[in-house]
Amino acid sequence: MTGLHVRLTGADVLTPDGLQKVPLILDAGRIADGDGAAREVDLSGYIVLPGIVDVHGDGFERHLAPRRGAMKDIDQGLVTAEAELAANGITTAVLAQFYSWEGGMRGPEFAERVMTGVAQVRGNVVTDLHTQLRFETPMLDDYGAALEFIDRHSVAYCVFNDHLPHVALEKGKQPKGLIGKSLRIGRNPEVHLAMMQEMHARRAEVPAAVDGLSAALAARGVRMGSHDDRSAEARAEWRARGATLAEFPETLEAAEAARAGGDAVIMGAPNVVRGGSHNGNVSAADMVMMGLVDALASDYHYPSLRRAAFFLLDAGVCDLATAWGLISAGPARILGLSDRGALVPGMRADLLVLEMRTRRVAATLAGGRISYLQGDVAQRFLGG
Incomplete structure (x- = not known):
C-alpha cells in the first residue's frame, strides 16, 4: 500500500520555520510538492506535526x-x-x-x-x-x-x-x-x-x-x-x-x-x-x-x-x-x-494531527497510511 493521496488544509502545520497555516499534500507515502489534484481534508482547528x-x-x-x-x-x-x-x-x-x-x-x-x-x-x-x-x-x-x-x-x-x-x-x-x-x-x-x-x-x-x-x-x-x-x-x-x-x-x-x-x-x-x-x-x-x-x-x-x-x-x-x-x-x-522528522516535500508522510485545545492525538499517519484515527477528524478523513 502506498498511502493516501490527500491535500490537508486549514491546519496549523509545524514547518522548519514554525507553525504556518499552509496546505500539506500527501501522495504515495510522501510529502508532495505542488498543487496536484488530491482529495481535500479540512483540518481547521487542528495542528499537524511530524x-x-x-x-x-x-x-x-x-x-x-x-x-x-x-x-x-x-x-x-x-x-x-x-x-x-x-x-x-x-x-x-x-x-x-x-x-x-x-x-x-x-x-x-x-x-x-x-x-x-x-x-x-x-x-x-x-x-x-x-x-x-x-x-x-x-x-x-x-x-x-x-x-x-x-x-x-x-x-x-x-x-x-x-x-x-x-x-x-x-x-x-x-x-x-x-x-x-x-x-x-x-x-x-x-x-x-x-x-x-x-x-x-x-x-x-x-x-x-x-x-x-x-x-x-x-x-x-x-x-x-x-x-x-x-x-x-x-x-x-x-x-x-x-x-x-x-x-x-x-x-x-x-x-x-x-x-x-x-x-x-x-x-x-x-x-x-x-x-x-x-x-x-x-x-x-x-x-x-x-x-x-x-x-x-x-x-x-x-x-x-x-x-x-x-x-x-x-x-x-x-x-x-x-x-x-x-x-x-x-x-x-x-x-x-x-x-523523516520534518514535513517538507520528499520526506515520508509521517505525521500526527492534534486537537488544538486539548493537544490530544486525533490521527496518526505513517508513510501516508493511517495507523490511528478517532473523533471528528475521522469523519473529515472518511468524508462523512
Missing part, C-alpha cells in the same frame, strides 16, 4: 505479559503494542529488548521470541518498527551467543548495560529485592545470588570482552550506545569503542563530555514530565535548557514523548519547533533515518 520517532522504549512489555507467565502470543501482544504507539502519535518506534542475566522477560530466551515476533508482525502493521538489543556486559560466557543472535536477527542497534548491583555484592550483602526478583523468573534465590557473585568476581575481564564485541559490531555497521554513564572517563571509553550514543547519562559531567566529544545524548521523556529523574539523577529538562540533549525517548511510557515536548514549550525552555525536534528530527537523525 510523526514522533521513539529512539528507545520498552513500554511494549506490558502487552506481551498481562500477568506472570502469560507470554504465549508474542505476535498478538506486539500488534496491541503497535496500537498504543499509534495512539500516541509515534510513527517510528525502537523496541528496546534486554539480553540479560536477569532472566524472565529480560533473558536471552525471551529476547529470541521478541525478535522473532517483531519480524512476523512488521509487515502487517503501519508503524515502522525497529529493535534495539540491550546487552548486559557482565555476561562473559554469552558474548559469542550474543553476536550470533545479533547476526541472526539483523539487529542494527545495540546498547551496553550493566545492571549488576556491584556495590552490594562488593560489600558481601544480599542485593535489595533479590528473593522476589528471582522467584518471579522461576530461579532459586541462592542460585541467582551465586550467579551474580560470580559475574561480579570476574568484572575485571569485562572491558577486554566489550572491546572485542564492540569491534565486531562496528565492523558490521551496528549502531552502538552506552547506558547510564556517570563520568567523562566512562563516556570517553565508550566513544573509543564506537559507542557514540549516550543513553540516559546520570550526571551532568557525563552529558557534557558526550557533547564535547560529538556524541548524541538521549534522555527520558518521563524525566521531563516528572520534573526530574525518579532516582535522583540529572534533570532532563535542565539538560535541554543547557543544549545538551539530542533526543528524548519514551523509556517506559509512550505518552510522555508528546507531553514532554509541550512541557518544554509551556515552561519557556524552548519553542515548539525545538521541543518537537527532540522527539522527531533529533531521534531520526540519531538512527540514520534521513527521510
Whole structure:
C-alpha cells in the first residue's frame, strides 16, 4: 500500500520555520510538492506535526505479559503494542529488548521470541518498527551467543548495560529485592545470588570482552550506545569503542563530555514530565535548557514523548519547533533515518494531527497510511 493521496488544509502545520497555516499534500507515502489534484481534508482547528520517532522504549512489555507467565502470543501482544504507539502519535518506534542475566522477560530466551515476533508482525502493521538489543556486559560466557543472535536477527542497534548491583555484592550483602526478583523468573534465590557473585568476581575481564564485541559490531555497521554513564572517563571509553550514543547519562559531567566529544545524548521523556529523574539523577529538562540533549525517548511510557515536548514549550525552555525536534528530527537523525522528522516535500508522510485545545492525538499517519484515527477528524478523513 502506498498511502493516501490527500491535500490537508486549514491546519496549523509545524514547518522548519514554525507553525504556518499552509496546505500539506500527501501522495504515495510522501510529502508532495505542488498543487496536484488530491482529495481535500479540512483540518481547521487542528495542528499537524511530524510523526514522533521513539529512539528507545520498552513500554511494549506490558502487552506481551498481562500477568506472570502469560507470554504465549508474542505476535498478538506486539500488534496491541503497535496500537498504543499509534495512539500516541509515534510513527517510528525502537523496541528496546534486554539480553540479560536477569532472566524472565529480560533473558536471552525471551529476547529470541521478541525478535522473532517483531519480524512476523512488521509487515502487517503501519508503524515502522525497529529493535534495539540491550546487552548486559557482565555476561562473559554469552558474548559469542550474543553476536550470533545479533547476526541472526539483523539487529542494527545495540546498547551496553550493566545492571549488576556491584556495590552490594562488593560489600558481601544480599542485593535489595533479590528473593522476589528471582522467584518471579522461576530461579532459586541462592542460585541467582551465586550467579551474580560470580559475574561480579570476574568484572575485571569485562572491558577486554566489550572491546572485542564492540569491534565486531562496528565492523558490521551496528549502531552502538552506552547506558547510564556517570563520568567523562566512562563516556570517553565508550566513544573509543564506537559507542557514540549516550543513553540516559546520570550526571551532568557525563552529558557534557558526550557533547564535547560529538556524541548524541538521549534522555527520558518521563524525566521531563516528572520534573526530574525518579532516582535522583540529572534533570532532563535542565539538560535541554543547557543544549545538551539530542533526543528524548519514551523509556517506559509512550505518552510522555508528546507531553514532554509541550512541557518544554509551556515552561519557556524552548519553542515548539525545538521541543518537537527532540522527539522527531533529533531521534531520526540519531538512527540514520534521513527521510523523516520534518514535513517538507520528499520526506515520508509521517505525521500526527492534534486537537488544538486539548493537544490530544486525533490521527496518526505513517508513510501516508493511517495507523490511528478517532473523533471528528475521522469523519473529515472518511468524508462523512
